[in-house]
Amino acid sequence: MRLPTFSFEAIGTQWAIYIGDEDGEVSSDLSLELSEKIQKRIAVFDLHYSRFRSDSLVSEMSRVAGVYTLPADAEALFDVYKKTYDVTGGLVTPLIGQALVDLGYDAQYSLVPKTVIGKVPQWKDVLHYDYPLLTVKTPVLLDFGAAGKGYLIDIIGKILKDSLRNSKVFSFTVDAGGDILHAKCEKHITSPRQRLGVMKIEKKLRVGLENPEDTTQIIGVAEVCNESICGSAGNRRTWQKLGNKGEIKKLTHIIHPETHSSPKGISAIWTIASTACVADMLATALSFVSPEILRPHFLFEYLILNTDYSINKSEGFVVELFTV
């Protein structure tokens, strides 16, 4: 694996940005400038949507009811959440925030579940969304864990695309803790033989699919090009809760809003979509609903690794799987 052009830590994960490939590299000045620009943008996003900080917009909404004017970047995020909420019958919901906190997935990562877990409210009971306005009828803690990072990756991708517009370098990869956006964009160039040509990078991005049960291994290699691949697995964030009958329930950050339990039988899910926002969202949604339910509403490919190492995948998910 090559070294990133620059990397940093933000919103609880490691970010690695790779700029240029066969099209060359960017200068260290531009690299530094982009690194700063991107981290500033992430800080703004965090201040709006992080439930892990008390000064964020969503923390404010968890304390005070009222009509909020949403920031400019909220529209696409709320739209995809509302759509997924409706398509999954409320199983994927930003209203899961308080339940996650009660289960121990809080700002301190206490991972100690409370005895009573807050009921996840219905969207229509607590929210009225009509961009740019969001009416919070009752204080509620919103959680954008399902697609927030993916959406942020897209925002960073847009910054990179705009910044590289006038540069000879045009390809890049954004890797936010294993959720990846790849852009190789074509570039129109003038060549001596041809007045107007198109420069392309033919190479696809080879993405190792990590084995959740042994992270020194991968179970296959996916190839993506000008699209995003996101993964969802609970292996690195696991804790326990005692069930009603004294049984131990394994919890991850993916929580069913009604049963307060984490999905069983699935080890990891990968999704490919044109945006990281949709790929990230559907990687979570597939924990709760079958691909057929999502298919009519979103363009995506998927690969599900079950706990018995069997695979379900869509035909269009380009991957070399290791079966030996």
Place this chain on the structure above:
Amino acid sequence: MELKAKKNIGIIVGSIVVVMISVAVYILVKSSKKMEVVVLDHIDTTQTQAGVTINATSSVATTERVNSHGSMMGSGGGMMAPTYKNGTYTAVGSYNSPGGLEKIKVSLTLQNDTVVEAITVGEASSPTSKEYQAQFISGFRPSVVGKNITAISLDVVSGSSLTSQGFNDAVLKIKTQAKG
């Protein structure tokens, strides 16, 4: 890796055998007719949970032994002589559907107790049967195993978030150390 593959074999063979039997039961349930599986290899008889008698190849007949290997997962495993003869095991199942007699072929290739390949080929003739066969063939895929990450040429790794970069760094370190 060798050991890992060895340990996984039980599970892989076991689950594929289970899938093969499920396939048989599935067809039976869908067609609600008595089915008969024609085999090309050693013939044995096993009793499925549904109480259906089917004929199966030698690889299927050893289900129990395979599973007992699988249940020993984690208790370590040494190098043993292959339990199964290398080769491709093929079984053609036929069953009566409302549209007439239909066939489906299942192939397993074993190499040193490892399933190298598992393929189902739908050979249905009626459109309804074709649809049913396509349904379970798409759900029947070979199980995967992990390969060591340093052995594969990659650009990035996708998995659970949080520490993926730490993981990438660790891999870089391992690679650097390995180069001495």
